[in-house]
Amino acid sequence: MFKSCLCNKIYKKIDDNDIKFLKDLLGCDKVISGSNISEDFSHDELNTVKAYPEVLVEVANVQQISRIMKYAYDNDIAVVARGSGTGLVGSSVPLHGGIMLNMSKMNKILEIDDENLTLTVEPGVLLMEISKYVEDHDLFYPPDPGEISATIGGNISTNAGGMRAVKYGVTRDYVMGLELVLPDGTIINVGGKVVKDSSGYSILDIICGSEGTLAIITKAILKLLPLPKKIISLLVPFPDLDKAISTVPKIIKAKKIPTAIEFMQREVIIAAEQFLGKKFPDDSADAYLLLTFDGNTKEEIEKDYDVVANICLDEGAYDVFITDTDERKEAVWSARKAFLEAVKASTTEMDECDVVVPRNKVAEFIKYTNKLQKEFDIRIRSFGHAGDGNLHIYVLKDDLDDQTWKEKLAAVFNKMYGKAEKLGGLVSGEHGIGYAKKEFISEQYGKEYMELMLRIKMAFDPKNILNPGKICEG
Amino acid sequence: MEIIVCIKQVPGTSKVQVDPVTGVLIRDGIDTKMNPYDLFALETALKLRERHGGHVKVISMGPPQAVDVIKEAFMMGADDGMLVSDRKFAGADVLATSYTLSQGIKKMGDFDIIITGKQTTDGDTAQVGPEIAEYLEIPHIANVLRILKITGKDITVEMDMPNTIEIAKVKFPCLISVEKDIFQPRLPSFKKKMETKNKEVKVLCLNDMEDKNEKRYGLSGSPTQVEKIFPPDENTDKEIWEGNGEELADKITEKLKELKFI
Numbered sequence: 001m002f003k004s005c006l007c008n009k010i011y012k013k014i015d016d017n018d019i020k021f022l023k024d025l026l027g028c029d030k031v032i033s034g035s036n037i038s039e040d041f042s043h044d045e046l047n048t049v050k051a052y053p054e055v056l057v058e059v060a061n062v063q064q065i066s067r068i069m070k071y072a073y074d075n076d077i078a079v080v081a082r083g084s085g086t087g088l089v090g091s092s093v094p095l096h097g098g099i100m101l102n103m104s105k106m107n108k109i110l111e112i113d114d115e116n117l118t119l120t121v122e123p124g125v126l127l128m129e130i131s132k133y134v135e136d137h138d139l140f141y142p143p144d145p146g147e148i149s150a151t152i153g154g155n156i157s158t159n160a161g162g163m164r165a166v167k168y169g170v171t172r173d174y175v176m177g178l179e180l181v182l183p184d185g186t187i188i189n190v191g192g193k194v195v196k197d198s199s200g201y202s203i204l205d206i207i208c209g210s211e212g213t214l215a216i217i218t219k220a221i222l223k224l225l226p227l228p229k230k231i232i233s234l235l236v237p238f239p240d241l242d243k244a245i246s247t248v249p250k251i252i253k254a255k256k257i258p259t260a261i262e263f264m265q266r267e268v269i270i271a272a273e274q275f276l277g278k279k280f281p282d283d284s285a286d287a288y289l290l291l292t293f294d295g296n297t298k299e300e301i302e303k304d305y306d307v308v309a310n311i312c313l314d315e316g317a318y319d320v321f322i323t324d325t326d327e328r329k330e331a332v333w334s335a336r337k338a339f340l341e342a343v344k345a346s347t348t349e350m351d352e353c354d355v356v357v358p359r360n361k362v363a364e365f366i367k368y369t370n371k372l373q374k375e376f377d378i379r380i381r382s383f384g385h386a387g388d389g390n391l392h393i394y395v396l397k398d399d400l401d402d403q404t405w406k407e408k409l410a411a412v413f414n415k416m417y418g419k420a421e422k423l424g425g426l427v428s429g430e431h432g433i434g435y436a437k438k439e440f441i442s443e444q445y446g447k448e449y450m451e452l453m454l455r456i457k458m459a460f461d462p463k464n465i466l467n468p469g470k471i472c473e474g
Numbered sequence: 475m476e477i478i479v480c481i482k483q484v485p486g487t488s489k490v491q492v493d494p495v496t497g498v499l500i501r502d503g504i505d506t507k508m509n510p511y512d513l514f515a516l517e518t519a520l521k522l523r524e525r526h527g528g529h530v531k532v533i534s535m536g537p538p539q540a541v542d543v544i545k546e547a548f549m550m551g552a553d554d555g556m557l558v559s560d561r562k563f564a565g566a567d568v569l570a571t572s573y574t575l576s577q578g579i580k581k582m583g584d585f586d587i588i589i590t591g592k593q594t595t596d597g598d599t600a601q602v603g604p605e606i607a608e609y610l611e612i613p614h615i616a617n618v619l620r621i622l623k624i625t626g627k628d629i630t631v632e633m634d635m636p637n638t639i640e641i642a643k644v645k646f647p648c649l650i651s652v653e654k655d656i657f658q659p660r661l662p663s664f665k666k667k668m669e670t671k672n673k674e675v676k677v678l679c680l681n682d683m684e685d686k687n688e689k690r691y692g693l694s695g696s697p698t699q700v701e702k703i704f705p706p707d708e709n710t711d712k713e714i715w716e717g718n719g720e721e722l723a724d725k726i727t728e729k730l731k732e733l734k735f736i
Binding site for chain 1: 486487507508510513549657658659660661662663664665667
């Protein structure tokens with residue numbers, strides 16, 4: 001019954017009165033409409049779903065957003081908030097036009113509280129600004145999703161994960177409080193600088209990962225940790241991927257938890273070498289694990305990695321290479337960070353599956369994708385977080401014609417999501433559902449679960465004006 | 475091929491503080507590492523050994539804890555290592571350092587080639603390599619970009635001159651100092667770390683040297699006296715000018731003249 005309430009809604013089109021309202025509120029230079037809107041605002045990094053907002057506005061504070069939301073609510077206008085546009089599932093694409101709130105100028109770091117170890121920020125602050133700022137204060141914000149030009153608002157909205165999730169968890173684990181504007185313009189605060197909270201339903205947790213469909217984040221209080229003084233990575237060459245990945249559960253079992261466990265294969269490394277014009281420090285193996293450890297002294301880290309290095313050697317690793325200085329880290333990590341761009345540069349088009357499976361099923365899933373590669377005669381590349389079970393599998397178009405590509409991609413994706421489900425996995429580890437993965441989430445969760453999500457959406461946004469057409473809507 | 479590589483232990487970070495009173499680098503509690511330029515020298519040596527056989531020996535001069543860089547060289551694949559260490563060597567400038575190392579090298583047996591990095595990250599002089607060669611009276615080539623050919627008796631290399639690349643052939647024994655990126659340095663191996671855990675590092679002091687004249691070493695053997703070490707001023711002054719191209723060009727010319735840059 002709820003489904004029918006949300007679908008096929010006709011939104012009011014923006015007219016001169018609406019533009020006048022926005023210009024009066026924000027100033028003429030903050031309101032751009034129609035064909036003056038840059039193409040950048042019609043898509044995110046996924047680039048396959050495109051739609052322009054009817055009007056793009058640059059907002060500066062919570063009161064402005066509250067006024068705009070109240071106006072949109074009263075007038076049935078769709079509203080989408082956008083940060084840096086680095087999403088990968090079309091979450092910030094305004095499918096129904098309407099107003100787009102450009103949040104990127106709400107980019108002030110408001111407070112660092114070293115007695116409570118918190119950082120209070122506006123949503124448009126970039127991840128790279130956060131890490132630099134807190135590290136200068138000897139503190140640490142652990143989530144590290146790789147895309148450092150993303151905004152913190154976007155990261156909270158997708159519950160971004162990243163490379164340090166094995167040891168430190170994901171964005172949700174570091175959000176202590178939020179200031180929110182609800183679809184009708186009401187401003188509320190949830191959570192706070194408190195370590196514990198069992199005060200009723202956690203609205204805070206539901207907002208994390210809600211992809212801008214429930215409320216607009218206007219301020220966030222983030223949890224910080226003391227900055228680990230030293231970081232050492234181990235690059236471990238294995239004869240094949242199976243041996244490499246099968247070692248991961250044994251490392252976890254040894255209770256010497258690295259901050260990151262990444263896997264990589266020769267083909268992707270070669271692509272990165274070509275892309276960067278720079279040699280990787282080792283070429284002895286078909287598959288590698290890259291393990292990172294942090295701590296306060298070299299000796300403390302060595303104690304941990306000695307155990308893990310011996311496990312790797314027992315499991316058939318050729319050797320274990322130590323990456324302990326800035327130069328060595330740069331040689332290894334510059335390649336790791338270029339993987340996505342390198343794979344992208346090696347083909348004409350690609351699509352990504354961001355499934356997450358239990359950690360002891362990673363090897364099985366990767367083997368399955370290798371099988372699909374042969375079965376469908378299509379290139380599939382993967383690398384990523386072996387330690388947290390979140391895989392990034394890229395299906396490459398190469399020289400396939402559009403029709404064949406579409407068919408093969410759909411078939412391969414169906415098989416992959418099906419397999420992930422069988423293994424106890426979920427549709428998205430860290431990129432979200434947005435528009436692109438809606439079909440797969442509803443297939444996995446089924447009618448009842450999706451209806452429950454819709455009811456939550458309705459409770460926050462009964463007129464369905466906030467980022468319509470995403471996650472759980474038809 | 476018998477190869478000797480000179481390596482040095484340097485501070486692990488560029489954020490080293492200088493004692494404001496004494497002007498000396500505060501090294502306590504600071505991590506150390508192998509001079510990054512030496513990694514390329516060592517990698518070149520290991521590549522030559524892979525292709526032409528022989529041995530790679532490393533030599534370093536420094537306090538007793540510099541033994542760590544020798545052990546690190548073992549972890550990368552060096553066969554043997556020697557540390558030249560004596561309180562009497564302390565305070566050495568480029569000349570005394572080169573002399574001390576040349577004396578140490580004389581104790582390492584016959585060699586075909588000595589390889590050094592281009593420079594160090596803490597001294598930055600890029601002179602020690604060539605000066606060692608002068609003391610040993612062997613030919614040397616600096617700024618080596620690429621090795622083109624090796625025969626039983628000589629080596630042909632490309633050297634980077636400021637505006638040209640020159641190709642040079644020298645007879646063994648000789649010394650080359652190699653440029654950054656000549657080869658991608660390998661990473662230290664945990665397996666080799668375990669294998670070489672108890673491997674001996676020979677330590678030589680003044681009494682082991684052929685020339686035992688104290689005046690040739692350390693502070694007393696150094697014609698250069700460092701008066702003061704200080705970190706460069708951080709320039710954070712910022713001015714923003716507006717105007718058209720011509721106005722701004724005039725303004726910047728005036729400013730550069732005022733600052734005596736032009």
